[in-house]
Amino acid sequence: MLSRAAAAAGEVVKGGRGTGMTHAWLFTGPPGSGREEAARAFAASLMCPDGGCGHCDQCHQVLIGSHPDLEAVRPQGLSYSVKQTRELILRAAGAPTQGRWRVILFEDADRATESAANALLKAIEEPPPRTVWLLCAPAPDDLMITIRSRCRVVNLTNPGTEAVAHVLATRDNVPWETATFAARAAQGHVSRARALALDEDVRRRREAVLSIPRSLTGVGECVFAAERLVKTAEEEAAAATALLNESETSDLRKLYGEGSTGKGLNRGLVRGGAGALKELEDRQKSRATRIKRDSLDSALLELVSFYRDVLAMQFGAGVELANDDIRFDLDQLARASTPEETVRRIDAIMQCRERLGANVNPQIAVEAMMLALRP
Numbered sequence: 001m002l003s004r005a006a007a008a009a010g011e012v013v014k015g016g017r018g019t020g021m022t023h024a025w026l027f028t029g030p031p032g033s034g035r036e037e038a039a040r041a042f043a044a045s046l047m048c049p050d051g052g053c054g055h056c057d058q059c060h061q062v063l064i065g066s067h068p069d070l071e072a073v074r075p076q077g078l079s080y081s082v083k084q085t086r087e088l089i090l091r092a093a094g095a096p097t098q099g100r101w102r103v104i105l106f107e108d109a110d111r112a113t114e115s116a117a118n119a120l121l122k123a124i125e126e127p128p129p130r131t132v133w134l135l136c137a138p139a140p141d142d143l144m145i146t147i148r149s150r151c152r153v154v155n156l157t158n159p160g161t162e163a164v165a166h167v168l169a170t171r172d173n174v175p176w177e178t179a180t181f182a183a184r185a186a187q188g189h190v191s192r193a194r195a196l197a198l199d200e201d202v203r204r205r206r207e208a209v210l211s212i213p214r215s216l217t218g219v220g221e222c223v224f225a226a227e228r229l230v231k232t233a234e235e236e237a238a239a240a241t242a243l244l245n246e247s248e249t250s251d252l253r254k255l256y257g258e259g260s261t262g263k264g265l266n267r268g269l270v271r272g273g274a275g276a277l278k279e280l281e282d283r284q285k286s287r288a289t290r291i292k293r294d295s296l297d298s299a300l301l302e303l304v305s306f307y308r309d310v311l312a313m314q315f316g317a318g319v320e321l322a323n324d325d326i327r328f329d330l331d332q333l334a335r336a337s338t339p340e341e342t343v344r345r346i347d348a349i350m351q352c353r354e355r356l357g358a359n360v361n362p363q364i365a366v367e368a369m370m371l372a373l374r375p
């Protein structure tokens with residue numbers, strides 16, 4: 001799937017070499033469909049003298065992220081600020097140092113604030129002749145129509161269970177049974193499937209989330225389940241950011257001369273350092289918020305998959321169950337409730353996701369959801 005997208009894109013490049021190259025591309029697909037990887041493979045095909053062979057220096061540098069003419073950016077906090085975007089646009093205007101193109105890989109383009117998106121639009125409307133923008137987003141609708149209409153859209157879909165299991169088994173040497181379990185549970189989300197197959201903590205967290213429905217026997221249990229879910233998301237975010245924060249902060253301190261003897265230390269620089277440190281801390285804080293929100297959201301999606309399986313059983317639909325390993329729990333709830341109740345529960349989870357997106361206090365939103373899930 002992935003290589004197909006890159007190959008198709010590569011053909012377009014070869015065909016259009018020199019003549020009217022499209023300067024803005026939009027790679028869309030649900031989480032886990034590999035849109036960033038496809039965009040990166042496409043970038044390699046632009047840099048590689050051979051249209052993306054995957055082996056040469058150019059390809060290699062693009063794939064590991066060290067190519068001087070490729071800049072991959074993601075939002076620093078919850079979203080792209082207009083400041084971050086403007087700085088990027090200035091850098092994007094520079095000429096390529098090596099090959100024909102300077103490529104900007106703009107991940108999560110749907111997270112651009114309105115003013116950042118407007119700045120981006122201007123850059124795409126009048127692109128420097130040697131700059132190519134590769135935007136990534138879940139769906140074309142996630143971007144303003146004025147941006148979308150100027151992009152060539154490459155749409156990816158999630159691969160099936162069999163294909164994902166095959167990748168895990170052949171590339172990561174995962175035993176076939178674990179590979180199918182992980183692929184099925186991840187519902188086509190490749191990196192999620194890999195994490196499930198290789199990381200026991202991830203499997204444990206999934207089990208904890210899927211055990212929630214049967215634990216909701218009373219109001220107290222609902223409050224407790226909400227507390228635990230929010231706390232787990234916080235711990236996950238803390239673990240994911242701790243190392244990163246530490247090295248960023250020490251880099252910045254070094255940059256501003258901390259640790260030197262103070263001799264010849266420029267006071268102005270030190271004052272500037274305090275400001276920069278404050279800015280970095282703010283950025284790190286909003287990054288932690290984003291990771292926490294993402295982690296909570298993926299737990300909620302897991303719960304959705306639980307109730308969707310229940311619904312499938314209630315309707316006797318012969319579809320593949322995402323959570324086949326807990327078939328007993330699914331079956332019990334399927335018998336003890338009606339399809340209408342199941343649909344209402346799925347709605348409650350989706351509503352919780354929306355409220356979290358609108359910055360409602362997580363504990364309050366999740367608690368309300370748990371109460372709605374209670375039998």
Ligand SMILES: [Zn+2]
Nearest residue numbers: 048053056059
């Ligand atoms: Zn190459």
